[in-house]
């Protein structure tokens with residue numbers, strides 16, 4: 079029996095002593111509970127999406143339109159969820175998606191998430207817009223799991239290079255470059271509450287701690303130059319002028335694997351391959367950027383078909399349960415990034431809350447695979463699914 083299935087057994091066994099899980103085992107229940115412990119602003123920030131939130135809903139509806147067809151009598155006694163993704167060995171095809179500003183969910187923010195990922199052996203992708211620095215998060219993460227770094231490519235190229243050098247020095251092994259958020263989209267929940275965490279100094283730790291950034295604002299950030307520093311952040315955060323040609327610069331300054339996050343069109347996936355990228359992450363940022371955009375799961379097969387074996391395809395936007403992971407893998411993703419559910423776990427229970435969510439999703443993934451007649455992620459193919 080695997081450690082993941084043991085988690086299920088341990089829950090039942092604790093029941094004999096009248097102990098029940100402190101958080102729900104269905105990750106779709108976490109959002110409602112998180113609303114009760116977060117400020118209205120923080121909850122609006124994490125649960126909200128762009129515009130009328132049609133794409134956020136479409137992301138979930140797309141999973142509902144695929145159904146798994148279980149198969150039996152295939153000897154599924156030994157299950158092995160491990161995968162190798164962009165040179166990183168992982169115990170299961172689940173990563174922690176980059177989520178910025180995590181101190182709005184819990185005072186320990188990314189440090190708690192990094193400890194949880196390290197304890198579970200899963201790879202965390204640290205956001206540039208974190209509330210703790212690249213180096214602090216690396217230390218909290220420890221050596222229990224490889225870590226990746228997500229770049230928001232700032233206008234100042236020297237600052238971008240400085241981020242990459244710091245990430246490399248702190249042991250982050252792969253780079254995720256997010257394409258879809260060079261500017262924040264129209265987000266009514268945040269606009270209605272006039273809420274932007276960064277203007278309150280949350281999510282800027284990597285900038286304020288950076289020597290290149292500090293030089294640009296006249297030295298270390300203190301009360302005296304704080305407003306200057308925040309305005310410099312706003313002016314520098316994203317660069318709408320970037321083109322595919324700029325990826326040459328990135329390739330020159332990062333020697334490990336690079337994955338582009340936010341790819342939805344097959345032609346963009348091909349261009350990523352042509353630009354020497356190692357992977358693409360099919361994602362629409364959880365519906366937080368283009369309202370009315372295609373559901374991310376609906377974009378997945380076209381991208382998989384376009385890149386075939388030339389790049390690794392990862393997926394996010396809408397993953398809530400282990401069954402969702404099965405569907406994304408069956409449609410061709412090598413691994414998935416779990417996002418909002420772990421942020422809710424963090425809000426509800428800090429490090430332990432994140433670990434609880436990670437265990438639930440992976441245990442359900444393993445059980446769903448076995449009950450569908452599959453023992454390894456690479457056995458999943460579109461044949462496992464039918465249209466609802």
Ligand SMILES: Cc1cc2nc3c(=O)[nH]c(=O)nc-3n(C[C@H](O)[C@H](O)[C@H](O)COP(=O)(O)O)c2cc1C
Nearest residue numbers: 124175176177178205256363364395396397417418
């Ligand atoms: C509160 C919040 C902050 C996020 N911050 C980042 C970020 O800093 N960098 C990034 O690449 N994606 C960020 N994302 C997007 C996630 O990585 C992921 O693509 C998205 O949440 C997937 O949708 P889902 O949570 O509905 O599954 C953020 C998402 C949320 C909800």
Ligand SMILES: O=C(O)C(=O)c1ccccc1
Nearest residue numbers: 178179207259281363366
């Ligand atoms: O809110 C987001 O979705 C996001 O990706 C982001 C953008 C800038 C800073 C922090 C998070």
